[in-house]
Amino acid sequence: MSTVIDQRQKAGAREWGALAVLMLPVLLVSVNNTALSFALPAISRALHPTASQLLWIVDVYPLILAALLIPMGSLGDRIGRRKILMIGSTGFGVISALAAFAPTAGWLVAARVGIAVFGSMLLPATLSLMRTVFRDDHERRLAIAIWTAGFSAGAALGPIAGGFLLNHFWWGSVFLLAIPVLVAFLIAGPLLLPESRDPHPGPVDPLSIVLAVLAMAPVVYAIKSLATGGSVLQGLLIMAFGVLSGVLFAHRQVAKNYPMLDLRFFRSSRFSGGLTVNVTASIAMFGFLFFLTQHLQLVGGKDPMTAGLLMVPGLLLAIVTGMAAAKVAVTFGVRTAIVTGLLLIAGGFVIVAFTDQQSSALPVLVGFAAMSAGGGLATTLSTDLVVSSVPEAKAGAASAVSETGYEVGAVLGTAVLGGLTTAFYQSHLSLPQALSPEQADVAHQTLGGAVEVAQSGPWTESVMETATAAFSYGMQGSSLVGGLAVVVVAAVIFRVLRADRKVRFHDPLPTDRIEFD
Numbered sequence: 001m002s003t004v005i006d007q008r009q010k011a012g013a014r015e016w017g018a019l020a021v022l023m024l025p026v027l028l029v030s031v032n033n034t035a036l037s038f039a040l041p042a043i044s045r046a047l048h049p050t051a052s053q054l055l056w057i058v059d060v061y062p063l064i065l066a067a068l069l070i071p072m073g074s075l076g077d078r079i080g081r082r083k084i085l086m087i088g089s090t091g092f093g094v095i096s097a098l099a100a101f102a103p104t105a106g107w108l109v110a111a112r113v114g115i116a117v118f119g120s121m122l123l124p125a126t127l128s129l130m131r132t133v134f135r136d137d138h139e140r141r142l143a144i145a146i147w148t149a150g151f152s153a154g155a156a157l158g159p160i161a162g163g164f165l166l167n168h169f170w171w172g173s174v175f176l177l178a179i180p181v182l183v184a185f186l187i188a189g190p191l192l193l194p195e196s197r198d199p200h201p202g203p204v205d206p207l208s209i210v211l212a213v214l215a216m217a218p219v220v221y222a223i224k225s226l227a228t229g230g231s232v233l234q235g236l237l238i239m240a241f242g243v244l245s246g247v248l249f250a251h252r253q254v255a256k257n258y259p260m261l262d263l264r265f266f267r268s269s270r271f272s273g274g275l276t277v278n279v280t281a282s283i284a285m286f287g288f289l290f291f292l293t294q295h296l297q298l299v300g301g302k303d304p305m306t307a308g309l310l311m312v313p314g315l316l317l318a319i320v321t322g323m324a325a326a327k328v329a330v331t332f333g334v335r336t337a338i339v340t341g342l343l344l345i346a347g348g349f350v351i352v353a354f355t356d357q358q359s360s361a362l363p364v365l366v367g368f369a370a371m372s373a374g375g376g377l378a379t380t381l382s383t384d385l386v387v388s389s390v391p392e393a394k395a396g397a398a399s400a401v402s403e404t405g406y407e408v409g410a411v412l413g414t415a416v417l418g419g420l421t422t423a424f425y426q427s428h429l430s431l432p433q434a435l436s437p438e439q440a441d442v443a444h445q446t447l448g449g450a451v452e453v454a455q456s457g458p459w460t461e462s463v464m465e466t467a468t469a470a471f472s473y474g475m476q477g478s479s480l481v482g483g484l485a486v487v488v489v490a491a492v493i494f495r496v497l498r499a500d501r502k503v504r505f506h507d508p509l510p511t512d513r514i515e516f517d
Contacts, residue, residue, distance in 0.1 A: 015133050018192045019143050022129060023150045024185040025089055025122045028178055030154025031161060039162060042171035049105030056109045059224055064116035066407040067217035071209045073124035073400025074260045078204070081125040081132070082195045086186065088121025093182035100172030127399035131387050132196040140388065141326035145380045149319040160312075163305035208260040211249035218242030220408065223415045265390055265398060273496045274385030275405050277338055280489045281375045281382075282409025284345050284482055287417025288352075291475045292368055298451050299468050300361045310361070314369040318376035325380035335497040338381050342490035344374025349483030357472050364475070417478045422446070424474035432462050447471045 036058070043049065049057065076084040092115060099111035130147065134140040165173040222239035226232065253259035265271045296307040321341070328337045348371030355363035383402055390398040425447065431440050435453065443450040443463060450467035 010136055010139070014192065018133050018194070019130070019146060021185060021188045021192050022126045023146065024181050024188075025085070025092075026126055026147060026150040027154045027157075028092075028181045028185075029119055029122060030151045031158045031177055036162070036174055039166060039171045039174045042166055043105075043108070046171055047102070047105040047108065049108075053105040053109060057105070057112055060109060060112050061116045061119070062407055062410060063217055063220050063224070064113055065120050066220045066404055066411070067213045068117060068120035069124060069400040069404045069407065070212050070216070070261055071400075072120045073128070073398075073403075076121070076125045076128065080195045081129050082189065082193045084121045085125040085129070085193070086189060088118045088125065089182050089185050089189070091118030092122065093178050096175045096178040100175035102172070123403045124400040127383070127387060127402070129193060129196065131399075132194060138326055138330060141329060141381065141384045142323075144384045144387070145322045145325050148322045148376065148380045148383065153315075153319060158308075160305070160308060163308065203258065205252075205256060205258075205260055208249065208252055208256070211245050211252060212260065215242050215246035215249050216404065216408075218245070220411050223411050226415065261401070262390075265401070268389045269496045270385045270389035271398070273493055274382040274389070275402060276489065276496075277342065277378050277382035277493060278386070278402055279405040279409040279412075280342070280486060281345060281379045282406045283413040283416065284349070284371060284486055285375055286410045286413030287421075287478065287482055288348065288368060288371055288413075290414050290418035291421050291471070291478070292364055294447055295357060295364055295471070295475065296361055298447050299358070299471065310365060311368065314365065314372040317369050318372040320376070321373045322376035322380045325377050328377065329381055334381050334385070335494065338378050338497070339490050339494050341374040341376075341378025341381070342486055342493065345371050345378065346374075346483045346486040346490065347371075348374065349479040349486065353476050353479040353483060357475060358468050367479070417482050420478035420481055421471075421474040424477040425470045428473045429470040430466050432466075435463075443467065 043057065072084065072088075095111055095114035095118060099108055099115065102108035102111055127144070127147065130140060130143050134143045161177060162174050165177070218238045219242035222235045222242065225238070226235040249261075250263060253261055253263050292311070293307060296302045296310060300307075302310065325337060328340075332340075348367040348369075351367035351370060352364055357364050386398055386402040426444055429444055429450070431443055435443065439453045439456070443453040447467055450463055454463035454467065
């Protein structure tokens with residue numbers, strides 16, 4: 001039986017209790033992902049995966065997630081967001097338990113596929129339910145700020161919780177983190193969460209689902225392949241296939257009376273602008289993390305848990321600015337707040353671009369703090385723009401698009417900014433001639449390779465000096481490019497949101513038109 005939503009604008013204790021319940025799967029997904037990265041060495045020792053299997057243990061999750069977010073968001077609109085949240089949570093917990101006791105690397109890869117399938121049901125449903133629960137604009141922004149802060153809190157807790165578990169238990173314990181959280185959610189969810197769905201969903205369109213998957217998965221895979229030195233021709237062909245599938249998907253949505261994804265969403269500058277900010281912030285953050293984690297561990301010599309703890313202040317800043325976003329928007333306006341957040345992100349890049357990181361990690365940590373603060377502010381408000389700019393009946397599909405943008409941004413951040421950092425590093429690396437060709441090639445590929453070579457002979461100091469200098473140059477070069485790109489996006493968003501016009505959607509879809517105020 002569906003719970004009836006109180007039509008009052010202001011939320012009461014039940015609504016805020018529902019938000020607390022919705023935070024459980026959000027926190028779970030975030031902790032799960034960051035904790036896994038710290039378990040990879042232990043997984044390598046226990047399961048002896050091939051290089052390809054180890055890569056797929058990490059990469060298969062975002063690949064499947066990005067491919068399924070839009071179909072699952074649309075499915076939640078159709079069958080009920082609470083229902084799909086319950087299904088996703090149950091499946092996530094069961095498969096996580098199976099992953100914890102995986103006897104082989106192949107088993108673990110398969111389990112990660114299952115976790116991604118059920119995980120794709122969680123985030124769009126939680127975000128779209130907030131649109132249903134919180135009617136007041138200010139309260140909805142605060143709720144989304146808390147939702148966004150959950151990701152940052154999870155990212156901060158992941159290294160700490162994962163490090164503790166790995167110090168005391170086996171590698172599979174990081175997957176068992178999901179179980180108590182999900183048990184609590186499955187008990188409290190039916191009691192506090194309302195059911196909501198699209199009252200006029202139309203028939204299921206299997207071909208649209210297939211085309212959506214064939215559009216996203218190949219593009220994400222191609223970007224990852226090109227970023228890790230895969231065949232350029234193969235990567236471009238796979239990407240072309242994904243783009244073609246995306247074009248066919250778009251044409252089908254326009255032709256359908258009841259599309260899985262209403263492409264008129266993109267005619268709203270609020271929706272398109274918010275999505276652009278989400279993608280930009282994701283690219284910036286993951287590109288920055290690419291060199292930050294390497295710098296702390298390989299240049300600074302910190303162990304993974306210490307490196308994670310050093311990142312906590314920046315992540316806490318993201319929580320603080322995210323929580324303050326609703327108040328800032330009321331005081332200064334949404335557009336000003338979002339542009340300020342983007343400029344803080346750019347400022348984080350600028351700090352790294354014009355400082356020397358070889359002797360101290362302080363500049364890069366300060367840059368990370370500035371970027372986190374800007375990201376918390378900008379993405380909280382941009383997510384609210386995306387969710388609130390569409391009819392409530394379509395909130396699941398809109399939330400899924402927002403989350404897809406985040407996942408694609410994460411892939412692009414590592415591929416583009418990570419690729420630039422590596423390219424700058426390789427072009428400015430000057431190695432001692434005493435190294436063998438094989439050693440020189442290993443050191444030339446990555447900073448990690450250079451550290452490994454430096455520890456294998458009498459040339460430790462000279463190799464480390466030139467490698468860290470080249471990596472510092474790579475950080476500066478990619479940060480300069482990233483900072484300039486974010487400034488350009490901030491200027492565009494300032495212009496686009498100023499010209500924002502509200503899009504009105506009328507049902508039924510076959511004969512409606514869009515009116516602009």
